[in-house]
Amino acid sequence: MDFQLPDELQDIRDNASRLASAYDDDYWLERDEKKEFPWAFYNDFAEAGWMGIVVPEAYGGAGLGIVEAATLLREVAGSAGAMNAASALHLTIFGMGPVIHHGSEEMKQRYLPATARGELHVSFGVTEDDAGTDTSRIRTQAVRSDKGWVVNGKKIWNTKAQQAQKVLLLARTTPREECKRKLDGLTLFLADIDRAHCEIREINKLGRNAINSNELFINDLPVSDDDVVGEVGRGFYQLLDGLNPERILISAEACGIGFRAVEVATAYAKERTVFDRPIGQNQAIAHPLADSYSELLASDLLWQKAAWAYDRGDNAGPLANMAKLRCGEASFRACDRALQTFGGFGYAREYHVERYWREARLMRIAPISQEMVLNYVSEHVLDLPRSY
């Protein structure tokens, strides 16, 4: 057992955090308030090649694994940009996973080099209003046409759809009733977001507002056979290759935000003097921060183990889910305690902790809710009867 960080990961950490630190809290507060995509920040990372971190070398990327990608995103989320910053990069990094693993050679040649250069923006279109967490019930449908497919339906929470040229779209191609298993008959498309057939409406939301999430109305969208990812009818299973990495990346990001919150709160607790003493001298302030710091440290190890398992080809589901659960809780708790440490100032935008707090809250809902993680662990790890 060796807990020494390998050289390459240390390099990734140092360089990613240096690059991210060029953008301070004020930059991010302004992007968040104006709901503006952080282009300057994004372009810096794209130019330095970070968007290609998991794209195979043959297609112009660095060919690294989820350990490295998560390390990158943990540093980015630990910067002033927190989840706004991480999400700007996150989707391109994990979203193309199914294409890397299941796409045709032609598809890879066509899209991966542009992904690595950071020029191709891809949104992830799975969730629907009426299906919720039960993906088998999605209603977006793709029907065969003479030129390929025609898609109709509606997606919700399509993050970054406004910047994306493509959407990785999950649609029914065989009715649920006709399938042996309810998750069969779904197909994954790398579809164009063609505005003539797609309407995008931004959702007003609690936080992470520099990165838009949208409703996507799809009306007779033509998709060619070339844009089918992998096998028709096996879309859900291929998507799974993207879901575990996403959970791991989110876990690492959650830790990044949590550590940042503890750090700024600790600095504040040393300086802020009330009743003639720094507030950090009171155990009511010190203990929660100490507790969160240790909780984050433990959570940080869990995502690293999950990432390690995924990269070596093990079934990473249990660890990825549990990491998401623990890191999400630790992160939100840390942000909440940081906010409390700041007292009334914590509630003021210009102190920035409330922004971290709003973002960390999301980690308990998306990309999978904590309840569904607990369902997964009950059923697949503890072997208890399925509850739903």
Place this chain on the structure above:
Amino acid sequence: MKVMVCLKQVPHQDARLDVNADGTWIQDGNIKFEINSYDTYALEEALKIKDAGEADVVVVSIGPDRVTQALRTALGMGADRAIHVKDDDADLSDTLGCAKILAAIAKEENPDIVFTGFMSDDGNFSAVAPMLAELLDLPSATGVLSVEVGDSLKCERELEGGALEVVELPKPCLAAIQTGANQVRYASLKGIMQAKKKPVDVKTMADLGVSDAGAGAVKAKIEKVYVPPKGDSAEILSGSTDEIVGQLVTKIKELGVL
């Protein structure tokens, strides 16, 4: 053209510094390190020369295992080769000893330009660069803000009181770079990947034929490192700005210092 850059790894500016048990240095076992800030500017100048045309950039550092991190960062930023003097005894050298070791490397490498930082963030001696220039018999400039390379090296230097001067050094030469000269680049992901394949030569003092450096040759020995005790002569004034100014003027008159 060949450019040699001397890099020192120093405690990270955010690292918590505690004096070690025998009061001879700080406890450096468990803290973060980084490249000395002035040296990063020196490296950036070298890389700019490389960007502008042909240049072979060699980075050199003396220090324990952890120094490979600094060297790899420099390789990731674009340096071509690294030389790591890894030798427990070399680490115990004083500034003159370091200059002798670096001079031995420069004699093997024959660079057209040697860049160093103006001083180190931890030791603050500003001594290695001029010593190195002297040992190599090179023309040199310190406190350099920016350089312009042609047949010679034009160096803009900072003088007392904000004045600037420009000196022109025939090559080969040495310039000790001061802060603020340029924005230091980041290593790109591609740079980090390529750095893994770039050569790092590990050498000892014996390999370099240096015998008059290290612990035995120390002329300036650190006697004691300590945090000065807090004095009780300070008085903190309070009140509104006007009140404080009033109190301050009264104090100054009382003390009769003006």
